[in-house]
Amino acid sequence: MDLVVATRDGLYCPPGRFHIDPWRPVERAVITHAHADHARPGHGAYLAAAAGEQVLRIRLGDIPLQTLEYGRAVELDGVKVSLHPAGHVLGSAQVRIEYRGEVWVASGDYKLEADPTCAPFEPVRCHVFITESTFGLPIYRWPGREALFGEVNDWWRRNAQAGRASVLFCYAFGKAQRILASVDPAIGPVVAHGAVAAIDDGYRRSGVRLPPALRMADVADKSTLRQALVLAPPSAQGSPWIKRFGDHSDGYASGWMRVRGNQRRKGVDRGFVLSDHADWPALQRAVDATGAQRVFVTHGSAHAMVRWLRERGLDAETFATEYGDEDDGDTGDLVAGADET
Numbered sequence: 507m508d509l510v511v512a513t514r515d516g517l518y519c520p521p522g523r524f525h526i527d528p529w530r531p532v533e534r535a536v537i538t539h540a541h542a543d544h545a546r547p548g549h550g551a552y553l554a555a556a557a558g559e560q561v562l563r564i565r566l567g568d569i570p571l572q573t574l575e576y577g578r579a580v581e582l583d584g585v586k587v588s589l590h591p592a593g594h595v596l597g598s599a600q601v602r603i604e605y606r607g608e609v610w611v612a613s614g615d616y617k618l619e620a621d622p623t624c625a626p627f628e629p630v631r632c633h634v635f636i637t638e639s640t641f642g643l644p645i646y647r648w649p650g651r652e653a654l655f656g657e658v659n660d661w662w663r664r665n666a667q668a669g670r671a672s673v674l675f676c677y678a679f680g681k682a683q684r685i686l687a688s689v690d691p692a693i694g695p696v697v698a699h700g701a702v703a704a705i706d707d708g709y710r711r712s713g714v715r716l717p718p719a720l721r722m723a724d725v726a727d728k729s730t731l732r733q734a735l736v737l738a739p740p741s742a743q744g745s746p747w748i749k750r751f752g753d754h755s756d757g758y759a760s761g762w763m764r765v766r767g768n769q770r771r772k773g774v775d776r777g778f779v780l781s782d783h784a785d786w787p788a789l790q791r792a793v794d795a796t797g798a799q800r801v802f803v804t805h806g807s808a809h810a811m812v813r814w815l816r817e818r819g820l821d822a823e824t825f826a827t828e829y830g831d832e833d834d835g836d837t838g839d840l841v842a843g844a845d846e847t
């Protein structure tokens with residue numbers, strides 16, 4: 507029996523009578539993480555990882571939420587369900603489903619790279635693995651963490667020395683906190699846009715240690731802004747809020763910056779290849795580590811991924827989903843504080 511099927515409302519577990527990250531309102535939803543395309547309002551009941559409770563509530567408010575520690579199991583209509591770290595953002599989880607000796611795992615979004623702001627991806631053995639494939643093409647390979655943040659620090663330092671702010675556009679939830687936790691705070695102050703600061707607060711309430719980031723209103727001496735690293739969502743590009751920094755350099759942090767031309771299309775001075783999704787080699791490592799013989803591929807470059815899996819003798823097919831792509835930055839970064847323009 508298939509433990510997860512694709513329906514019009516989202517992925518569904520028939521014996522357990524629950525959906526996973528449904529895109530239409532349902533009775534019972536298991537949520538892999540709080541990004542807007544996976545965690546939507548209007549469900550009758552929510553189950554999510556305890557580590558993500560604060561950020562989930564920032565996005566969805568007072569929802570009927572049951573939380574679960576990573577690795578602990580609950581029974582939903584006789585189906586055993588547990589959540590395991592996906593390494594994507596704070597509280598992100600893979601959903602492990604066990605029923606009559608059969609184990610399925612739905613990954614949600616994930617990455618294998620180290621990230622100081624969330625629990626690392628945990629490989630979970632299963633018969634069937636449902637994987638994302640946002641960057642499922644061989645061209646997508648991420649630079650190492652040291653090299654990447656070295657580049658960001660160098661850019662920021664040079665701008666600070668020249669007396670201009672460094673405005674870095676990045677997704678407000680996950681990416682911004684990872685950058686804040688990884689750059690060199692000795693270079694200058696970090697200023698967070700309201701949309702970023704609201705999520706920063708949620709991370710701090712969840713026990714994640716982040717270096718300080720100032721809100722604009724807290725900057726007493728505006729001349730210090732010329733040495734600042736400014737973290738802002740892509741939707742703030744060209745806004746009056748950004749204009750307050752005067753002459754500045756701007757950059758964009760996204761996995762899509764791996765492709766030449768995207769930096770120019772975004773109209774910024776610098777592109778930094780930074781993603782909270784697995785790159786091509788990591789997708790392959792993750793699938794291998796599950797030991798699954800059957801794989802479903804959801805959003806992203808699903809067809810290339812399916813072809814690769816079939817070449818390896820696996821039973822692979824796609825699941826049509828309505829998940830977006832927060833790495834693109836143009837969707838779903840509407841959170842409390844985003845009205846700061």
Ligand SMILES: [Zn+2]
Binds near residue numbers: 539541
């Ligand atoms: Zn996501």
Ligand SMILES: [Zn+2]
Binds near residue numbers: 541544615829830831
């Ligand atoms: Zn996603």
